[in-house]
Amino acid sequence: MKFIKIPFSLIDRLYKKLINIDEIAVSKTFYNEGYELGRDFVKNKNNNLDLVLKDLVDKIKEWGWGICFYEVCEDDGRVTFELDNYLKDKEESFSNSGPDCHFLRGLFTGVIENVLNKKCISIENRCISQGDNKCRFIIESLE
Ligand SMILES: [Zn+2]
Numbered sequence: 001m002k003f004i005k006i007p008f009s010l011i012d013r014l015y016k017k018l019i020n021i022d023e024i025a026v027s028k029t030f031y032n033e034g035y036e037l038g039r040d041f042v043k044n045k046n047n048n049l050d051l052v053l054k055d056l057v058d059k060i061k062e063w064g065w066g067i068c069f070y071e072v073c074e075d076d077g078r079v080t081f082e083l084d085n086y087l088k089d090k091e092e093s094f095s096n097s098g099p100d101c102h103f104l105r106g107l108f109t110g111v112i113e114n115v116l117n118k119k120c121i122s123i124e125n126r127c128i129s130q131g132d133n134k135c136r137f138i139i140e141s142l143e
Pocket residue numbers: 085099100101124126127128129134135136
């Protein structure tokens with residue numbers, strides 16, 4: 001994969017314009033792109049969830065997307081991520097339609113599903129676009 005540098009604000013502006021055209025299609029597209037990145041991230045890695053998540057958190061920092069923390073619940077295995085999310089501009093990213101970091105939610109879901117090899121559901125229940133100081137994602141296995 002070839003990488004180029006573009007400002008996050010450009011992606012966020014593009015996203016906001018597209019979401020006004022077709023919210024469902026655009027949020028699905030962003031989710032799916034994130035999911036594929038997550039799935040590819042897991043390829044050729046062993047399925048030790050903790051090692052994969054440590055690696056993911058390091059990569060998120062290296063990519064400049066923010067400082068990410070995760071926690072795996074010992075009772076039900078649900079995984080919670082918190083990220084200060086440099087992909088969003090705190091001043092400019094307010095969303096009327098609720099938490100909207102579909103790309104990141106897809107990324108985390110893609111990683112967890114493909115490590116555990118189980119279907120999962122995911123929600124973002126805190127978001128910088130809602131005035132929270134971090135985005136928070138919860139990924140839970142359905143099986
Ligand atoms: Zn968010």
